[in-house]
Amino acid sequence: MTEPRHDWWRDAVTYQVYIRSFADGTGDGVGDIAGIRSRLPYLRDLGVDAVWVTPWYPSPMNDGGYDVADFRDISPEFGTLAGADALIRDAHAAGLRVLLDIVPNHTSHRHAWFAAALASAPGSRERARYIFRPGVGADGLLPPNDWLSVFGGPAWTRVTERDGSPGEWYLHLFDTTQPDLNWSDRDVHEEFLDVLRFWFDRGVDGFRIDVAHGLVKQTGLPDLGYEDEHLLEPPRIEDHPFWDRDGVHDIYREWREVADAYDPARVFVAEAWVDAPDRLADYVRGDELHTAFNFDYLRAPWSEPELRATIDSTVQSIGVVGAPTTWVLSNHDVERHVTRYGRKVTSALVGVDRAADAGPVDVALGLRRARAAALLTLALPGGAYVYQGEELGLHEVLDLPESALRDPIWKRSRHTLRGRDGCRVPLPWTTRGPSYGFGVGRCWLPQPPGWGALSVQAERDDPGSMLELYRTALRMRRELPALGDGRLRWLSDPGSDVLAFAREPEFACAVNMGPTPVDLPDHSRVLLSSVPLADGLLPTDAAVWLAT
Ligand code: NOJ
Numbered sequence: 085m086t087e088p089r090h091d092w093w094r095d096a097v098t099y100q101v102y103i104r105s106f107a108d109g110t111g112d113g114v115g116d117i118a119g120i121r122s123r124l125p126y127l128r129d130l131g132v133d134a135v136w137v138t139p140w141y142p143s144p145m146n147d148g149g150y151d152v153a154d155f156r157d158i159s160p161e162f163g164t165l166a167g168a169d170a171l172i173r174d175a176h177a178a179g180l181r182v183l184l185d186i187v188p189n190h191t192s193h194r195h196a197w198f199a200a201a202l203a204s205a206p207g208s209r210e211r212a213r214y215i216f217r218p219g220v221g222a223d224g225l226l227p228p229n230d231w232l233s234v235f236g237g238p239a240w241t242r243v244t245e246r247d248g249s250p251g252e253w254y255l256h257l258f259d260t261t262q263p264d265l266n267w268s269d270r271d272v273h274e275e276f277l278d279v280l281r282f283w284f285d286r287g288v289d290g291f292r293i294d295v296a297h298g299l300v301k302q303t304g305l306p307d308l309g310y311e312d313e314h315l316l317e318p319p320r321i322e323d324h325p326f327w328d329r330d331g332v333h334d335i336y337r338e339w340r341e342v343a344d345a346y347d348p349a350r351v352f353v354a355e356a357w358v359d360a361p362d363r364l365a366d367y368v369r370g371d372e373l374h375t376a377f378n379f380d381y382l383r384a385p386w387s388e389p390e391l392r393a394t395i396d397s398t399v400q401s402i403g404v405v406g407a408p409t410t411w412v413l414s415n416h417d418v419e420r421h422v423t424r425y426g427r428k429v430t431s432a433l434v435g436v437d438r439a440a441d442a443g444p445v446d447v448a449l450g451l452r453r454a455r456a457a458a459l460l461t462l463a464l465p466g467g468a469y470v471y472q473g474e475e476l477g478l479h480e481v482l483d484l485p486e487s488a489l490r491d492p493i494w495k496r497s498r499h500t501l502r503g504r505d506g507c508r509v510p511l512p513w514t515t516r517g518p519s520y521g522f523g524v525g526r527c528w529l530p531q532p533p534g535w536g537a538l539s540v541q542a543e544r545d546d547p548g549s550m551l552e553l554y555r556t557a558l559r560m561r562r563e564l565p566a567l568g569d570g571r572l573r574w575l576s577d578p579g580s581d582v583l584a585f586a587r588e589p590e591f592a593c594a595v596n597m598g599p600t601p602v603d604l605p606d607h608s609r610v611l612l613s614s615v616p617l618a619d620g621l622l623p624t625d626a627a628v629w630l631a632t
Contacts, residue, residue, distance in 0.1 A: 092133065092134075092181065093134075093290070093351045093374050093375060093408070093467065094408040094466070094467065094568070094569040095408065095465075095466060095467055095567075095568030095569040096133040096134050096181070096467045097131070097132045097133050097134075097462070097467065097468045097469075097470060097558060097561070098132065098133065098134040098135070098136050098183065098353075098467065098468075098469050098470070099127055099130070099132040099134070099135050099136070099469075099470045099472065100135075100136050100138070100415060100416070100469060100470065100471045100472055101120055101135055101136065101137045101138065101472055102115075102138050102148075102416045102471075102472055102508055103115050103116065103117075103120065103137055103138050103139075103140050103149070103162055104138075104148060104149070104508065104510075104528060105472070105508050105509065105510045105511060105522075105528075105529070106119055106120060106123065106472055106510075106511060107119030107120060107122060107123045107511065107513065107522060107523070108510070108519070108522055108523030108524070108527075109121065109122055109523075110523075111523055111524040111525070111526075112161070112523075112526070113519075113523060113525075113526030113527050113528050114161050114162075114528050115162075115510065115522070115523075116161065116162045116163050117140065117158070117162050117163030117164075117167040117168060117170075117171050118163060118167065119523075120135075120137065120171055121167075121170065121171050121174055123513075124171075124174055124175055124178045124180065125178070126540065127178070127180060128178040128179060128180060129555070130475060130551075130554065130555055130558060131554075131555060131558030131559050131561075131562065132180070132470060132558065133179075133180065133181060134180060134181035134182070134183055134289065135175060135180050135181070135182055135183070136183040136184075136185065136292050136353075136469075137182065137183070137184055137185065138150075138185050138416060139152060139184075139185045139187060139294075140158055140159060140162045140163070140168070140184075141153065141154055141155055141156075141157060141158065141159060142154045142157050142158070142159045142160070143159055143192055143194070144192055144193075144194050144261065145159075145161075146192070146259055146261040146262070146492060147258060147259050147261070147262060147491075147492055148416070148490070148491075148508070150185075150187055150258070150262070150294060151190075151191075151192035151193075151194075151259065151261050151262045152187050152191055152192055152195065153191070153192040153194040153195050153196075154195065154196070155186075155187075155275075155279040155282075156279060156282050168286070169286060169287075172286060172287045172288060173287070176287065181289040181290070182287075182288055182289050183288070183289060183290045183291060183292055183351075183353065184283055184288050184290075184291055184292070185291065185292045185294055186276070186279065186280070186291040186292070186293055186294065187294040187295075188265065188267075188276050188293065188294070188295075188299055188335075189257065189258075189264060189265065189294065189295040189298045189299055190256065190257070190258060190262040190263055190264045190265060190295075191262070191263060191265060192261060192262065193260070193261045193262070193263055194261075197210070197213050197214075198214065198263050201213065201214050201216070201254075201263075202243060203246065205245075205246075206218070206245075206251065206252050211252070212266060212269050212271075213265060213266055213269050213271055213272055214254055214255070214263050214264065214265060214266055215254060215255035215263075215264050215265075215266050215301065215305075216243075216252040216253070216254050217240075217252060217253055217254075217255075217305065218252055218253070219242060219252070219253050223250070224242075224250070224252075224253075227239075227240035227242075227253050228240060228253055228255075228305060229305050229306065229307050229308070230307045230308055230309070231255070231257070231305075231307075231308055231325070231326065232308075233256060233257060233258060233259070233260075233496060234257055234258060235258055235259055235492050235493045235496040235497070236493065236496035236497040236498070236501070237496045239255055239256055239257055240253040240254065240255055240256070241253065241254060241256060241260045255301075255305075257295075257298060257326065258492075259492040259496065264298075264301075265299075267299045267300050267301075267331075267335065273335070273338065276339075277338065277339070277342055280339060280342050280343070280350075281342060284342070284343070284346050284350050288350070289348075289350060289351065290343070290350045290351035290352055290353070290374075291350075291351075291352050291353075292352075292353045292355060293336075293352055293353070293354050293355060293373070294355055295355060296332065296336075296354035296355050296356040296367065296373070296376075297327050297328040297332060297354075297355075297356035297357060297358055297367075298326060298327060298332075299331075299332050299335060300326075300329040300330075300331035300332050300335075301325060301326045301329070302323075302325035302326065302329065305325065306325055308324075308325055309321075320359070327357070327358070328356065328358045328359075328363055332367075333366060333367070333369075333372060336352070336354075336367065336372040336373050337371050337372060339352065339373075340352070340371055340372055340373070351374040351375070352373040352374050352375075353373065353374065353375045353376060353377060353410070354367045354368070354373045354375070354376040354377070355376075355377055356376055356377075357379055360401075361380060361397045361398055361400070361401035361402065362401045362404075364376050364378075364380075364401065364402070365401040365402050365404060365405045365407070366405075368402060368405055368407035369405045369407075370405065370406060374407065375407060375408060375410050375467060376407075376410065377410060377412050377415075377469065378398055378409060378410050378411055378412055379412070380394045380397070380398060381394050381395070381398065381411050381412060381413075382412050382413060382414070382415075382418065382421075383431055383433070384431060385429070385430040385431040386425050386430040386453050386457075386597060386625075387430070387597060388578075388579070388580065388581050388582065388583055388595075388597045388598070389578060389579060390431075391460075391583060391597075392574075392578060392583055395464065395572075395583075399465065399571075399572070402466075408465070408466040408467055408569055409464070409465060409466035409467075410466055410467045410468065410469065411461045411464050411466065411467070411468045411469070412468070412469040412471075413454075413457055413458075413461060413469075413471070413474065414471040414474050414507065415469070415471050415507075416471065416504060416507060416508055417436070417504050417507075418433055418435075418436070418504070418507065419432075419433060419434050419435055419480045419506065419507060420471075420473070420474065420478055420479055420480040420506075420507045421450070421454055421457065421474065422447065422450040422451050422454045422474075422477055422478065422479040422480070423445050423447070423450055423479045423480035423482070424450065424480075425449070425450040425453035425454055425457065426445040426446045426447050426448075426449045426450025426451070426453075426479075427441070427442075427443055427444070427445055427446075427450075428441065428443045428444075429441040429443065430453075434480075435480075435493075435501060435502050435503055435504060435506060436493060436501060436503065436504060437501075438497075438500070438501065445479075445482070447479050449625070450479065451477050451479075451550070452614075452615065452625045452626070453625045454474070454477060454550070455477075455550060455553055455614035455615065455626075455627070456595050456596075456614045456625055456626050456627035457627075458474075458550075458553060458554060458557060458614070458627075459553075459557060459593065459595070459612065459613075459614050459627035459628070459629060460583065460593065460595050460627055462557045462558065462561050462567070463567060463585075463587065463591075463593035463629060464572065465568070465569060465570045465571055465572055465587070466568075466569060470554070471507075472511060473511050475550060475551055475554040475555075476511070476512070476538050476539070476540065476543060476550055476551055477538060477543075477549075477550035477551075478509075478511075478538055480506040480507055481505075481506045481507075481509045481529075481531075481532050482506055483532070484502075484505055484506060484509070484529065484530065485530070486499075488505070488529055488530055489502060489503060489505050490505055490528075490529070491503030491504045491505050505529055508529060509529050509530070509531055509532070509535075510522040510523075510527045510528070510529060510531055511539075511540075512531065512535040512536050512538055512539035512540070512542075513539055513540050513541065514536065514539050514540075514541045515536040515537070515539050515541050515542045516536055517536075519531065520535050520536045520539050521539065521540075521541065553612075553614065556612055557612060557629075560611060560612060560629065564591055564611075565589060566587035566588055566589055566590065566591035567587060567591065570587060570588070571587075571588075572585040572586065572587055573585060573586045573587075573588075575592060575594070575605050576594070576605075580598075581596065581597050581598025581599075581602070582594060582595065582596050582597070582598065582602055582622075583595040583597065584605050586605075586632065590608075590631055590632045591611075591629070591630070591631065591632060592605045592606075592607060592629075592630040592632050593627065593628070593629055593630070594622055594627065594628050594630070595626070595627040596622045596623065596624055596625065596626055596627075597624075597625065598624065599624055600624065601618055601619075601621035601622060601623045601624065602621060602622050603620075603621060603622075604617075604620065604621070604622055604628060604630060605630060605632070606632060607630035607631060607632050608630075608631050608632060609630065609631040610628060610629075610630060610631075611628075611629040611630060611631055612628070612629040613626065613627070613628040613629070614626045614627045614628070
């Protein structure tokens with residue numbers, strides 16, 4: 085009899101590589117495949133299970149590669165297909181799975197399909213793959229509806245027809261250079277099924293699905309009726325005309341069949357910003373995707389009642405469909421959590437949210453909380469994500485010069501939102517050197533002075549460093565049977581300022597979010613703590629792992 089195969093993705097810790105900023109192996113100032121390959125030993129020693137690489141396809145890079153010109157190749161900036169194959173092979177040899185990023189909501193305007201659409205007439209087969217519509221009003225001067233781009237400005241751009249006349253408009257929920265695909269068109273379905281197979285055949289273990297909640301638009305494209313759409317905002321109304329429409333689930337059922345046809349089966353994680361945990365649970369039903377990022381957790385403030393409520397609602401709703409929960413604190417789209425947790429409003433998404441309170445930052449406080457958050461995250465049931473640099477305790481770089489900003493949000497918000505570059509600053513690997521070991525000198529985004537103090541070299545083997553906290557926690561997580569997939573049982577009462585829970589067998593985690601030190605739950609031994617305990621008490625903004 086064969087043993088039932090353990091589904092690795094149910095409790096994997098996946099490390100997000102934002103390829104431009106991870107490691108530059110070719111010396112041109114931009115991170116690349118060679119850089120990732122050279123750092124695989126680092127990732128293996130860190131103790132993660134999988135690596136998710138953000139888009140590496142040919143692209144004009146108007147949105148950091150999320151504007152894909154060819155889904156079956158590699159941008160020369162990042163390497164070659166042969167290099168990608170070698171990376172997949174090396175990662176597997178190091179015991180790491182590889183997830184890629186697939187971007188099915190839109191292509192780049194440089195994609196061959198869009199070029200063909202522009203060269204073809206209104207009503208043509210080529211235009212049907214995108215969402216072209218005539219404008220409204222006299223001479224079609226106004227966009228077809230009131231939808232706004234999540235990066236700011238209208239979601240429609242007018243084209244000039246081949247004869248030079250002002251023509252149709254095309255939809256782009258993101259930048260003008262990211263035309264939305266039409267998922268009512270069968271060509272689009274077939275194309276993406278083929279792209280999945282292309283990469284699965286090369287040994288890729290799965291995909292992170294970009295804007296997984298956005299692919300299906302309401303028939304007739306009705307007006308939205310309100311104005312302030314912005315990145316990362318879950319839909320505020322039911323039956324939203326472009327977010328989280330029920331039709332997306334049919335797409336993922338098709339994708340699941342493709343993934344299941346492989347041995348071992350390939351997996352998916354959804355990037356879906358939805359407004360309720362039970363809506364998220366729909367994406368991870370048994371015949372759809374495997375996991376979905378838990379953005380409620382990322383957006384929760386550093387406060388016991390809110391975090392507890394988020395944990396409960398996540399575990400409950402995701403549990404109903406039998407999928408594992410995931411926990412995520414940071415990614416390339418949000419302010420790094422060291423900075424977020426150092427603000428007065430700890431849930432604010434400064435940089436992308438107009439309403440966010442951009443008050444002062446206490447980095448030391450943010451760092452202390454981030455250490456506690458790491459232990460909380462890695463003790464919760466299910467899988468977890470680590471965004472590159474969070475294991476070093478990197479903070480948001482808030483003072484990038486305006487001339488360096490690359491995020492389309494900066495331009496499209498008419499320079500009112502600085503966007504997401506501050507969390508994408510190239511990693512420091514060494515204490516000194518022109519780019520702190522990221523490459524040989526140049527860097528596509530400037531690193532701040534002092535970045536070297538947060539480098540891998542500075543933190544490795546320093547028992548008080550963030551890196552050593554992550555390494556120890558990840559090692560223990562592998563060793564302790566209680567951690568990973570499973571259940572939790574609360575030990576603390578709601579409203580007590582303390583999040584304390586048990587995992588079986590014989591494990592407890594406690595986090596103190598209140599103003600004074602508290603007693604530890606019953607235990608036989610302290611396994612790990614985010615700061616030294618004070619006279620056997622758990623200090624404020626600290627977490628502890630216990631053997632019970
Ligand atoms: C979500 C990605 O994470 C973000 O970086 C990108 O700008 C948008 N999707 C558009 O693809």
